[in-house]
Amino acid sequence: MTEKNGLLTVENLKVKIGDKEILKGVDLKIGPGEVHAIMGPNGTGKSTLAYALAGKSSYEVTSGSVTMEGENVLEMSPDERARKGLFLAFQYPSEVPGVTVDNFLRVAYNTIKKEELSIWEFRNLLKEKMEFLKIDESFSGRYLNEGFSGGEKKRNEILQMAVLQPKLAVLDETDSGLDIDALQIVAKGVNELLPEDSSVLVITHYQRILRYIKPDFVHVMIEGRIVETGGGELAEKLEEKGYDWLKEKYGESGKDSD
Amino acid sequence: MxxxxxxxxxxxxxxxxxxxxxxxxxxxxxxxxxxxxxxxxxxxxxxxxxxxxxxxxxxxxxxxxxxxxxxxxxxxxxxxxxxxxxxxxxxxxxxxxxxxxxxxxxxxxxxxxxxxxxxxxxxxxxxxxxxxxxxxxxxxxxxxxxxxxxxxxxxxxxxxxxxxxxxxxxxxxxxxxxxxxxxxxxxxxxxxxxxxxxxxxxxxxxxxxxxxxxxxxxxxxxxxxxxxxxxxxxxxxxxxxxxxxxxxxxxxxxxxxxxxxxxxxxxxxxxxxxxxxxxxxxxxxxxxxxxxxQGASTNTRGFFLASDKQHHDFWGLLSHEAPNTTADLLYKGVLKGKSRSVFRGLIKISEEAQQTDSYLTNNNILLSDDARADSVPTLEINANDVKASHGATVGNLDKDEIFYLMSRGLTKSAAEKLIINGFFAPVLKAIDSEILREHIYQFIDKKLGA
Known part of the structure; x- marks a missing residue:
């Protein structure tokens, strides 16, 4: 079972929310330094996979396994997963009133890196990443996501990723709602602010972001399963033909378990 | 007796x-x-x-x-x-x-x-x-x-x-x-x-x-x-x-x-x-x-953290007895264990107190099923050209916020503490002295426990 060379291995993962089975047996292998994309129509379970990987408690894993560097991720709490190097850029991050971006991120950084950076040391580190992502200086003193525009929230997620330097960054629809300039900045952040051997899993509905973050592998998810896997050209094909041909081909098979 | x-x-x-x-x-x-x-x-x-x-x-x-x-x-x-x-x-x-x-x-x-x-x-x-x-x-x-x-x-x-x-x-x-x-x-x-x-x-x-x-x-x-x-x-x-x-x-x-x-x-x-x-x-x-x-104003900021069987009973009166007066009261509490709190607040505006603004807010977070917070904000308005409002909430910590912070490596207890500190922040930021503010945060941290 354990893949020595693999970073993340997902096997036959089934996930229920309440009584409804959303993931119906997902298989996925991500190696170090690889960029993967999962595409698919809305409501097929892409975000469920992202949340399940991060360990959201209302998502019940009914069977299958998830391992990271050979360790059982499913046994870990969300914070243990983060400390192991898993990062999820949320599609809809929570607003946390009264907690400033810099204070929160310093606590997170010190926890994950097992360091004790002072406020001043951390501010320098943060400032550099913020400049790269063209985020205004005043941003770090604002309350986490409170009153942020959609674009600011997304950029804030990427800022956190850049600071925490995960081994695997899962980007859940980070592209949605971004204008082209913001999208380019975010993509540049993903391409340049992560360590060489970090891996990225881009979850998206659209092919647009994949023009800037070039995937090594593209997977298509339909009704809770990965039904096709290919290279970058698969994304282009989807852009051209849409998802209907895949829905027709695979759609019915997934419906029996509802 | x-x-x-x-x-x-x-x-x-x-x-x-x-x-x-x-x-x-x-x-x-x-x-x-x-x-x-x-x-x-x-x-x-x-x-x-x-x-x-x-x-x-x-x-x-x-x-x-x-x-x-x-x-x-x-x-x-x-x-x-x-x-x-x-x-x-x-x-x-x-x-x-x-x-x-x-x-x-x-x-x-x-x-x-x-x-x-x-x-x-x-x-x-x-x-x-x-x-x-x-x-x-x-x-x-x-x-x-x-x-x-x-x-x-x-x-x-x-x-x-x-x-x-x-x-x-x-x-x-x-x-x-x-x-x-x-x-x-x-x-x-x-x-x-x-x-x-x-x-x-x-x-x-x-x-x-x-x-x-x-x-x-x-x-x-x-x-x-x-x-x-x-x-x-x-x-x-x-x-x-x-x-x-x-x-x-x-x-x-x-x-x-x-x-x-x-x-x-x-x-x-x-x-x-x-x-x-x-x-x-x-x-x-x-x-x-x-x-x-005329033109007098008041601003009240309050917070409490109750645990065990502590009992907190707060009464706040904002009494407007002259025109153009303004008042704002914000009181925030967190309750653990079997603690109990009651907030009673009254905005009272007399006939002559026209063009008055008055706000009364009480927010509470319950950290345990055995804790209880009551909130009774009231208005008594006898003037017709005024702005007055009150609001009260009693709730639990938001699970999505906790998950979000945990997904960044914070333990559950660290995430909860951070959210609670954030909850108190609008009140505590009014304390100018950093030493005093730090002392209060430390005490809150200690009282919240592991």
């Missing part, structure tokens, strides 16, 4: 005979005692005491102490370590300022004022910061007309009358016209044993255009016998003056605290309260602000 308290006329006589106090104050004690005797002990049948059952308290044998086991010192560093172990933050502050306590610091151990230091330059300008006992002796012309007269008159309440009869501590702060002082005047009230009764009485008078901050902090260790602290604070803020009055209560778990603080705010003056309640067994705090002059 057994009596709640065991005080008698002999206690008034003893306190009167012991002190070198003038006749008028002895008179006042006598009148107040009479009023106390004539007023019925509040019960839960009284609307104002509906949520706090005094009959279960075990404070019948509390005693007023004549003095503390600690004697008065000239210099802060002369205190034995034991006497100031609860003042480590203040000790650091004094050391950082080269031994200076400017503009003024007063420390009271039990019923004895053990340390007073006031900036002499301010004294020359007519500023007075001293113990209440000194004030009635040395400044009767300033004290007599305010002491339990207009602000909290004798006979207004059972406990305030008892306080007027038996008061054995407190401060007097007087700031003459136009004097502005940035740094805060501070006082500490420390109880060093169980079974005590402390009746702290403070009077603050700001003449027109004066601007000051006063920070009062109550602290004690936990003792096995219950104690009573029953304070009264009277505040007069004259035309265009402004007072920041901060009071932080961190009594041990044996202390019953029943306190009344009241301010009368005149034309264009402003009164800002900050109230923090962290300790105590049963705490009943009453904050009343009367905006009697």
């Amino acid at each position: 057994t009596e709640l308290l065991g005080f008698g006329w002999e206690d008034v006589e003893r306190i009167s005979s012991d002190s070198e106090s003038p006749d008028w104050i002895k008179e006042k004690r006598n009148t107040a005692w009479e009023a106390y005797e004539n007023l019925p002990m509040p019960t839960q049948r009284d609307e104002m005491w509906k949520y706090t059952d005094l009959s279960t308290l075990n404070i019948k044998n509390v005693k007023t102490l004549e003095k503390s086991k600690y004697s008065a010192v000239e210099k802060f560093e002369s205190f034995p370590d034991e006497a100031i172990k609860l003042l480590s933050d203040e000790a650091i502050h004094i050391e950082e300022n080269g031994g200076m306590c400017k503009p003024g610091l007063l420390i009271q151990h039990d019923s004895q004022v053990t340390f007073t230091d006031v900036d002499e330059e301010l004294t020359e300008k007519g500023v007075i910061f001293c113990s209440m006992a000194d004030a009635v002796r040395n400044h009767p012309e300033l004290v007599q007309k305010h002491f339990m007269e207009k602000v909290v008159p004798v006979g207004e309440g059972k406990f305030s009358s008892l306080n007027a009869a038996l008061w054995n501590g407190g401060i007097f702060l007087y700031v003459p016209k136009g004097i502005e002082i940035k740094m805060p005047f501070k006082s500490y009230i420390l109880m060093t044993d169980g079974g005590e009764a402390l009746f702290h009485h403070s009077l603050i008078v700001l003449e027109a255009g004066a601007h000051v901050t006063y920070i009062e902090q109550c602290r004690s260790d936990d003792y096995s016998t219950d104690s009573l602290n029953s304070s009264v604070a009277e505040v007069v803020v004259k035309d265009g003056a402004s007072l920041n009055y901060m009071t932080f209560q961190n009594w041990g778990n044996n202390v019953v605290d029943i306190s009344t603080r009241k301010a009368v705010v005149e034309r264009d003056a402003s009164m800002n309260w900050m109230v923090g309640t962290l300790g105590g067994k049963v705490t009943r705090s009453s904050f009343e602000t009367r905006l009697i002059g």
Whole structure:
């Protein structure tokens, strides 16, 4: 079972929310330094996979396994997963009133890196990443996501990723709602602010972001399963033909378990 | 029915005979005692005491102490370590300022004022910061007309009358016209044993255009016998003056605290309260602000963190009695264990108080299923051209927020603490002193536990 060379291995993962089975047996292998994309129509379970990987408690894993560097991720709490190097850029991050971006991120950084950076040391580190992502200086003193525009929230997620330097960054629809300039900045952040051997899993509905973050592998998810896997050209094909041909081909098979 | 308290006329006589106090104050004690005797002990049948059952308290044998086991010192560093172990933050502050306590610091151990230091330059300008006992002796012309007269008159309440009869501590702060002082005047009230009764009485008078901050902090260790602290604070803020009055209560778990603080705010003056309640067994705090002059304003910020079986009963009155007055009250609480809180707030707008703005907000977070918070904000509006609103919430920590923070590596308990600190932040950011704010955050952290 354990893949020595693999970073993340997902096997036959089934996930229920309440009584409804959303993931119906997902298989996925991500190696170090690889960029993967999962595409698919809305409501097929892409975000469920992202949340399940991060360990959201209302998502019940009914069977299958998830391992990271050979360790059982499913046994870990969300914070243990983060400390192991898993990062999820949320599609809809929570607003946390009264907690400033810099204070929160310093606590997170010190926890994950097992360091004790002072406020001043951390501010320098943060400032550099913020400049790269063209985020205004005043941003770090604002309350986490409170009153942020959609674009600011997304950029804030990427800022956190850049600071925490995960081994695997899962980007859940980070592209949605971004204008082209913001999208380019975010993509540049993903391409340049992560360590060489970090891996990225881009979850998206659209092919647009994949023009800037070039995937090594593209997977298509339909009704809770990965039904096709290919290279970058698969994304282009989807852009051209849409998802209907895949829905027709695979759609019915997934419906029996509802 | 057994009596709640065991005080008698002999206690008034003893306190009167012991002190070198003038006749008028002895008179006042006598009148107040009479009023106390004539007023019925509040019960839960009284609307104002509906949520706090005094009959279960075990404070019948509390005693007023004549003095503390600690004697008065000239210099802060002369205190034995034991006497100031609860003042480590203040000790650091004094050391950082080269031994200076400017503009003024007063420390009271039990019923004895053990340390007073006031900036002499301010004294020359007519500023007075001293113990209440000194004030009635040395400044009767300033004290007599305010002491339990207009602000909290004798006979207004059972406990305030008892306080007027038996008061054995407190401060007097007087700031003459136009004097502005940035740094805060501070006082500490420390109880060093169980079974005590402390009746702290403070009077603050700001003449027109004066601007000051006063920070009062109550602290004690936990003792096995219950104690009573029953304070009264009277505040007069004259035309265009402004007072920041901060009071932080961190009594041990044996202390019953029943306190009344009241301010009368005149034309264009402003009164800002900050109230923090962290300790105590049963705490009943009453904050009343009367905006009697046109353009007067008040801002009240409050927070509490209750645990175990702590009981917090808060009453806040925003009384608009003149046109163009504004008030804003924000009170935030977190409850753990089997603790219980009630917030009652009233915006009262009289007929003549047109063009008034008034806001009252109370938010509570429950950390356990056994904790309970009640919130009763009310409006009583008799003018037609006003803006007034109130809001109250009682809820749990948001699971999605916790998950979000945990997904960044924070443990569950670290995530919860951060969210709670954030919840308190809009209140605590009003504290200017970083040392004090840090001290409060540390205490909150400790109280929240692992």
